[in-house]
Amino acid sequence: MAGNPVAERDAMARARELAHRGPRGVNPQVGAVILSPDGRVLGEGWHRGAGTPHAEVDALSRLRPEEARGATAIVTLEPCNHTGRTGPCAEALLEAGVARVVYACDDPGDASSGGAARLQAAGVAVARLDEAEGEAVIADWLFVQRTGRPRVTVKWAQSLDGRAAAADGSSQWITGPQARAHVHRERSAHDAIAVGTGTVLADDPKLTARIDGDADAPQPMPVVFGTRAIPVDAAVRRHPRGHRTAGHDLERELFGLAADGVQSLYVEGGPTLASAFLAAGLADRLTIYLAPTLLGGPRTVLDDIGVRTIDEQRRLTVTRLEQLGPDLLVEATTEEVH
Structure with a gap:
């Protein structure tokens, strides 16, 4: 699935802004924006702290189920692929029917990484965008x-x-x-x-x-x-x-x-x-x-x-x-x- 470069770049910049709304702590600050196939913003979300929905799930919660199908998820960090206090975001995106995922930087965790590969294996188009800018948002967390x-x-x-x-x-x-x-x-x-x-x-x-x-x-x-x-x-x-x-x-x-x-x-x-x-x-x-x-x-x-x-x-x-x-x-x- 081809993306909309202009809309995706604008959405990624917005996702970085949203990420900063979340608290700093054990978990990273992450923001997400859901786009329609024609590039319209359908929903926004960010991670509000340990135990709360991750940014992708928070953004999906703003949509009606039919809106998510075929949509593009823009997220500042690779969707997680493990179950902690919340379920894996990669699975949530698959269940919602999202057709394309664009993320900025890889998840460095041994347990939580692999979301991009999981999505690709299920037929979702996956791309990287603005890696350096995404890493800057969570530079201290990545250092930890x-x-x-x-x-x-x-x-x-x-x-x-x-x-x-x-x-x-x-x-x-x-x-x-x-x-x-x-x-x-x-x-x-x-x-x-x-x-x-x-x-x-x-x-x-x-x-x-x-x-x-x-x-x-x-x-x-x-x-x-x-x-x-x-x-x-x-x-x-x-x-x-x-x-x-x-x-x-x-x-x-x-x-x-x-x-x-x-x-x-x-x-x-x-x-x-x-x-x-x-x-x-x-x-x-x-x-x-x-x-x-x-x-x-x-x-x-x-x-x-x-x-x-x-x-x-x-x-x-x-x-x-x-x-x-x-x-x-x-x-x-x-x-x-x-």
Whole structure:
């Protein structure tokens, strides 16, 4: 069955928009659009969380049975082929009489993949479209499937001479308002935010995302690493998402966070925590704010990260440079692929 290229591409773009309506968590965000043979939109759907109908089934539920027969399903992820809390989407599409399925990226799961092959074996026309764009929608979820842990972003602000604070420990503020506003947008874009107990005791941070004009911005879940007690009146205890404590075994804690649906972690602690993630090879992305100021003194942005000789230096790939008011944003990825 030949498709309608223009209608299918428009529908795939719409499906990506719908996918973002679903919650981030253990399951991927997926959107679907059902098209008539002449390219009209018959129904839309998205996955609303674990245990709810998948996007394809949600979209099919908007149609009368006769509308689904001969229709085209556009979906951002390959229809699943296994029974979990819900049945296999490949079977639901077959039962509905859908004649063509267009999806963006393959399902990486050992148990859930194979939906495209199942559909083709039953005579349904199957095609791929916008793979890179589809993967971008669920990039963090795909990272969790490959590694078993969340994608980790380590952030710090520093003076040009590599200091995170003045000699007396004061650090508010090294950067200007534009850089600090960007930090809050980064917080909101991550599922969880990490600090060490030292930061909680010294700065009593709120760890919320405060974005002008967006009172409903998504909030990251605070994760406090360390063994020292958190004061009963600490601001983190009043966070709208509560907080979680974690020990010193970073990899084990990351696996636990992934099992609970955390796909991305924003590490915003001080030099001790940032250095621990780098030394352990668990920092995937760095977000660094360079302020045009000099502080001198001992408060460097990093402690020991395991580099003993110049041959062991940690090479980075810079992916973004941007001026934020007087400050410079540097985004980079680590050379090693985790």
